[in-house]
Amino acid sequence: MIKADGKVFFLNTKSTTYAFRVMETGQLEHMYYGRLINCDEPSVLKEKRAFAPGNTITYDDAHQDLTLEDVRLELSAIGKGDLREPMLEVVCADGSTSLDFVYDSYEVISGKPEFKTLPSSYDESGKVETLNVTMKDKNHGFTLILSYSVFEECDVITRSAKFINTSDESVRLTRMLSMLMDYDHPGMKITSFHGGWTREMNKSDIVLPAGKFVNASFTGTSSNRCNPLFMISEPDSCEESGDVWGFNLLYSGNHYSATEVSSFKKTRVVYGINPQNFAWDLAAGEEFEAPEAVLTYSAAGFRQMSLNMHDFVREHITRGPWKKKERPVLINSWEASYFDFTEGSLLKLAKTAKNAGAELFVMDDGWFGDRNDDHRALGDWDIVNKKKLPGGLEGLSKKVNDLGLMFGLWVEPEMINVDSELYRKHPDWAIDIPNMDHSEGRFQRLLDLCNPEVVDYMIDRMSEVFSTPGLSYIKWDMNRNFSDYYSKYLPADKQLEVSHRYVLGFYRLLKTLAERFPEILMEGCASGGNRFDLGVLCYYPQIWASDNTDAVSRLAIQDGYSYGYPQSTYTAHVSACPNHQTLRVTPLESRFAVASFGVLGYELNLNDMKSEDIAAVKAQIELYKQYRKTLQFGDFYRHRADNIYQWSIVDKDKSTSVSMLMQREIVAGDQYLKLEMAGLDPQTKYHFFGRKLEYNVKGFGDLVNTVSPIHIKQDSLVHNLVAKFVKMPGEIEDYVAYGDTLNSNGVKLVQSFVGTGFNEEVRYFPDFGARLYFVEKAE
Incomplete structure (x- = not known):
């Protein structure tokens, strides 16, 4: 609510007040921004002045008491x-x-x-x-x-x-x-x-x-x-x-x-x-x-x-058909194949993903022109690589749709390679300075979106791509920073306008396509999170948070985003290990736990995975779908962000909550851990429970010999055979409590393994271990 009389202005929300006034000299003096107040006498908010301090500039001869250097404006x-x-x-x-x-x-x-x-x-x-x-x-x-x-x-x-x-x-x-x-x-x-x-x-x-x-x-x-x-x-x-x-x-x-x-x-x-x-x-x-x-x-x-x-x-900010619609679980082809794929290899990956429960298959970079590496072909969106895709985009899309999957596609509309048909035809469309050496980034240059002709051209080309029958998703990438700011479209005295004019051209391109194809789910990307902001979220409902899919790295990354961006806006993928960015090895369940606190996807070659891991992925996706609405659109709470990260998400109606904790490094002898909670209805009785898991006996090393009737050598045939048929039971956490108890006390979990014994009352929690916990209204 706004209260204004031309002298004093109060801007009130349900919990806050913002206030300023018109000074006698006509400047606007800021008086207050904080918790909601009821103020009938603005003079208690404004600063009092009688004489300006020495060595300051007074506003004018008529106001020798006023220096603007000491006014909140x-x-x-x-x-x-x-x-x-x-x-x-x-x-x-x-x-x-x-x-x-x-x-x-x-x-x-x-x-x-x-x-x-x-x-x-x-x-x-x-x-x-x-x-x-x-x-x-x-x-x-x-x-x-x-x-x-x-x-x-x-x-x-x-x-x-x-x-x-x-x-x-x-x-x-x-x-x-x-x-x-x-x-x-x-x-x-x-x-x-x-x-x-x-x-x-x-x-x-x-x-x-x-x-x-x-x-x-x-x-x-x-x-x-x-x-x-x-x-x-x-x-x-x-x-x-x-x-x-x-x-x-x-x-x-x-x-x-x-x-x-x-x-x-x-x-x-x-x-x-x-x-x-x-x-x-x-x-x-x-x-x-x-x-x-x-x-x-x-x-x-x-x-x-x-x-x-x-x-x-x-x-x-977010808008359109996908504003409140649950986002599909996708499989992206990039880390599974990079540029080296065929229609057959893509379809094989898609079939396995479909069987595991994925809903959307995304073909990443490498489908157009002579695009077998990142040195060439950017800009040649009208040339589909028929060696890889003999049936073109439409053919692949139909086959993916026939599997029961949505079809998605990677594009990078703002970029051009020098080695491309588009650059050979229009070198003047690239942002570079004529007759000067140009600094390259990822072997590519920016298209000059200051030039309306370039924007119109790319709208037409992308409209052709977006019109592919069966296309449901676009990943819009941008893999280069600006260096030599120069538009050959603009005169010399306008060159300092390039950066802003580029943004305006980008917005026109993106806005036109978003309005022309509202049913397509667009995901932003710029080498990961190089363009993660509220401006693009007006057109993309979600953005690829980081090219780093390592679960441990993602803890700090996703925790950081959570301060200003809801979890429905940042996407997170389960990828292979050793991780492609860090070479770190983390448990599959930990990768899933962290990724499920964004918009979940998978980016790995499912065809190379063990059958038990594919079964685990299937169970993960089934679980995620069960709690997807809560995870994507509930209220997010941060609890800890040190050696152990704790997050929880509570449904808007407070009927359901999902919590995650992940440990970076085990601390010897530290058996106590409490799961903190927030946002639950104090008067409602809830059922709290953990996910029942089993663990590979090999994780306990040669401690297996303390219970085995025969000696088992590490990594021997016998050891691997035992690991195939014998699983170590995970701990059981199952309680009923009122929301006020859970909000105030949290849940004191069963003890961690500290080297003195293991059963179902002990938590197996090694380096990079993670857990998901669930709260539902008790019947």
Whole structure:
């Protein structure tokens, strides 16, 4: 709900309040963002001033008490005394750079308007309101519209800004961020997510008592180096308590956030498009939209902040037929065959996968042109490799469909190899600098999506591919970062617009195809998580979280994503061991346990697996389908993230819960372990139980000789024969308890093996061991 009178503005969600006011000089002073308050007297929220400090710039002669350097603002630019990070920077026609935006007017509208050039959040509930505040520049007459949309049920407020050149001359934007917000104290904790290829979303905390912390991307994408998601919190905030503010951005290009502590001990946050290598020229009458920023506040720690973000993404970002539809279990051909496959080998894999319970077969890279490695053929989407697929895409699709499987396909529409028919025909369509050496990435270059002709061409080519009869799924990849920013389509004075124009072209391509083929499930990918953001989630309902499928690595990766993205948005595969990225060997059940806490898939050669492992996969898929709705769309809770990770997901109606724990390394003699739980209905009685498993006797080594009547040599024929017929029983966990007991106490599990005995009251829990536990309403 928005309360506004042109002097003071209150934006209330069900649990939070955001407040600012118009100062006597016309600037917007930020007063409050925190838990819901009832404030009839705004003067208790605003700072009091009598004299400006020394060595500061006062705003004007009439306000000698006011220096903007010591005001909590809603926006700021260069030139009027505020020396902190600005939200805007421009070069005006006369060469000056000072701006002085002051309040002009406001409007409150029902609903959430769409952006003209960028994806944005949306509302179908009819409960969202939007506040537009119009600011006017006193120096040049420019207009800036600050927009605030209030998503009351999610405890989310979004912010954006639009610059309109209402002067008579041109202006160059050199920084156009989406939002600015000031806190009244230093020493806050910044939580951000960093890494690289195969190690995305590693959580990092830093307390900032002074100076500046920047979280920025310059890869041309939202980046696996540092995701746009970040949080600001009090230093002692934790999962279940403390003030936490979460931020995210609906943008798939270079992003920038800076958190800065001023000399007056205020903390400023600015957020939006990375100003590095960016400029945008606006002629008189033209406008520029900044991406939408997402803000949420939690008084109950990181857990509630995440739940707010998850609900917002599910209800107001993802859309289309797959928004709330359960996602199919897939088998992807990549790690099973890479480029070396035939129609026959693919169908053999598909048949085995179908028998194991898979629902979707995906043919990955290598199906087009002369694509036998990653050196060539990108761009040749109109040439199907008939040596591999004599019946073409349609022929393979029909045979896969006839097996009872959905058919899916890998594409990389934004890329081109120099060794391709498309490049030979249109070298001008690649992003590179004429007559200069070009830095390569994965032997490929970017197509120039700044050029509308290129976007139109790729829409046509992809429409032909997407029209393949029986096609139900597309994996959209992007395996290269930007390096030499240059568009041969644009004149020299527009080259600093390349990164943003590329993103706009990408969105037009993706939006057109998503609207033209709404029933196709599209999954995003960019060397894994190199473009995992809210912008693309407006078109893809799910994204490949990482090229790293190792279960141990995935603990930190998926834990990181969970802070801002619901589990229905990140996909996870069970793959072969030794793992193709780490060479680590982990139990099949552990791989499944971790992958089931995303959208589950398999990426391995089932035909090479032992019959008992295929039987285990079949049982896994059957179990996942039974709890799929809960796992994909329930409320996610983090419990531990150290040597042992614990996650749980609770159905929205609180009837069902699934929990996972996984141990990285065994600790000798440590027999006690408690499974923590949350989110259950306190008054409901639940049945708690674990999955009954059996274990290979070889996991106990030559301890088998302590119970065997004959001596068994390690890895001998006898040892292998015994292992085939004798299994060690897993522990039994089966209890009935009320939700308040489970929420408050959790479940104290049976003891771990500590070297002194083993039976059904002992948990076999070696390195990389994992368990799934289930809670259902008791009859």
